Amino acid sequence: MVNFVAQIGRVVLAFLEEIGRLSLFTKNAMFAGMLPPFYLRQVFDQLVRIGYNSLPVVGLTAFFTGGVLALQIYIGGSRFNAESVVPSIVSLAITRELGPVLAGLMVAGRVAAAIAAELGTMRVTEQIDALTTLSTNPYRYLVMPRLMAAVITLPILVLIGDIIGVMGSYIVATTSLGFNSGAFIRNMVDFLEVRDVVSGLIKAGVFGFIIALMGCYHGFNSRGGAQGVGRATTNAVVSAAILILAANYALTNILFSE
Amino acid sequence: MAEQPHIELEDVRKSFGPKHVLNGINLAVDRGHSLVVIGGSGTGKSVMLKCILGLLEPDSGSITIGGKSEVALKGAEPDQLMRRFGMLFQGAALFDSIPVWENVAFGLIQGQKMERTEARDIAFAKLGQVGLTAEVGELYPAELSGGMQKRVGLARAIAADPEIIFFDEPTTGLDPIMADVINDLIVSCVKQLGATTVSITHDMASARKIADDIAMIYKGEIIWQGAADTIDESDNDHVDQFIHGRADGPIQMDVLRP
Known part of the structure; x- marks a missing residue:
């Protein structure tokens, strides 16, 4: 019985320790990142790697999700003769929820893993220590550019994903569900509000921060060679995905509470 | 002989959890001198070097560079201090x-x-x-x-x-000829710069070649320090065992014997 309680205690302590370490890491990154010098070349590099290179993944995900949504909502709607809701519900679902969340999860898989593997390898080969000895703050040089690039590019990716997703549903609706093209677009535009799209973009910015932070944090703290880097990569993706889903709930609560 | 040492460590202690790695290191290096610290694996050599470099913070004790305490540095001063350092890492x-x-x-x-x-x-x-x-x-x-x-x-x-250069196992993993080439380069580069150097190694050939002074670290303490050419007459059993590479002696490795 005592052993069992001790076990729980240990898990709780480890959890609190992790939160503390993460908070310190975030603080260091923010404080160091606010001060010059700014490494604009690094930021630009990361914009391309995190943003531009994620376009195919996000675009394809959005396209198929939009298409499948149109099919499902059509089937669901037809059960109570409400097939005409397809355009408005698809656009709401994509801009508010599926666009940011799916893009966030896909980019987490791609980018958080890549960042954790890269920084983890730099840690175990002492390259991060080497940066410090060359009077370059590793938080400023490695972490801040990635955080900035992710926060900037995720909303852009999601906006593009929103458009592609709606396009996917439009193509499915007009080619195989018998929707009239003009009616589909009119119906969608009438119901969609600016805040639906904006709320999704705000979420995307937060998700971008989570993705880059998890990648950098786990990479920075990786220990012990190839296995350690592997563990860091897994942890980065898993924790980024879970935090994205949790943050999505919290953000939805805040953004749509009236 | 009134000049103060370029680098001075006084009673530096560092623990990781329950493991005491440095148990009160006292060490002084004069300006322009080359000190080589020898010792087996896991005796605290690397941790000591990282403490001097500022990559790790000692739990207690003081480290002074050119008469200035490292712990007291504020704001941009650590960066400026780093500019006076150069470091060759073990894996480059x-x-x-x-x-x-x-x-x-x-x-x-x-x-x-x-x-x-x-x-x-x-x-x-x-x-x-x-x-x-x-x-x-x-x-x-x-x-x-x-x-x-x-x-x-x-x-x-x-x-x-830089005015101070650190070498972390400069010859480890190299063939004997390349090791000697590196030793020669270290000696010539340091002489040209007039820099103070601290090296850690377990390669005695390298130590004899690049050192003015040699110190031996064992269980987180400096157990012997003297001019490089006096190491064969150290009258210290630990040092004798190490420089002759004997398995038997006062230093016992944690190896299960059949």
């Missing part, structure tokens, strides 16, 4: 995403904001100093052999003309 720790010459010029470009063209000229000059051609400067670190990487690491360490 070259940045694999940028070419060799940029590695050498890194501290100049990122740390000191020097113009790229000017830094490039210095980088090639330093590469020449360690016997590498201009073609090597255009390659990436992964394309080089271990010995060449070490030489690039040395060029990077001396690129900013």
Whole structure:
């Protein structure tokens, strides 16, 4: 019985320790990142790697999700003769929820893993220590550019994903569900509000921060060679995905509470 | 003899959890001298070096560089202190995403904001100093052999003309001939700069070649220190065992014997 309680205690302590370490890491990154010098070349590099290179993944995900949504909502709607809701519900679902969340999860898989593997390898080969000895703050040089690039590019990716997703549903609706093209677009535009799209973009910015932070944090703290880097990569993706889903709930609560 | 030591450690202690790695290190290095710290694996050599470099913070004790305490440094002072340091890492720790010459010029470009063209000229000059051609400067670190990487690491360490240089196992993992080449380069580069150096190694041939003074660390304490040519008459059983490489003696390895 005592052993069992001790076990729980240990898990709780480890959890609190992790939160503390993460908070310190975030603080260091923010404080160091606010001060010059700014490494604009690094930021630009990361914009391309995190943003531009994620376009195919996000675009394809959005396209198929939009298409499948149109099919499902059509089937669901037809059960109570409400097939005409397809355009408005698809656009709401994509801009508010599926666009940011799916893009966030896909980019987490791609980018958080890549960042954790890269920084983890730099840690175990002492390259991060080497940066410090060359009077370059590793938080400023490695972490801040990635955080900035992710926060900037995720909303852009999601906006593009929103458009592609709606396009996917439009193509499915007009080619195989018998929707009239003009009616589909009119119906969608009438119901969609600016805040639906904006709320999704705000979420995307937060998700971008989570993705880059998890990648950098786990990479920075990786220990012990190839296995350690592997563990860091897994942890980065898993924790980024879970935090994205949790943050999505919290953000939805805040953004749509009236 | 009133001049104070360039680097001075007083009762430096460092623990990781329950493991006491440094148990009160006392060490002094005079300006322009070369100190080699010898000791087996896991005796605290690397931790001591990282404490002096400021990569790790000691739990207690004081480290003074040129009469200034390291712990008391505030704001931009740690960065300025770092500029006076150069470090050659055990695995060279070259940045694999940028070419060799940029590695050498890194501290100049990122740390000191020097113009790229000017830094490039210095980088090639330093590469020449360690016997590498201009073609090597255009390659990436992964394309080089271990010995060449070490030489690039040395060029990077001396690129900013530091007054103190640290060498972490400079000859480990190299063949005996290349090890001797590195030793020669270290001696000549240091002499040219007039720098103070602290090296850690377990390679006695290397220690005898580059040291003015030798100190031996055992279980987190300095157990012997003296001029390099007096090490054979140290009258210290631990030192004798180490320099002759005997398994039997006062130092017992944690090895299960059949």
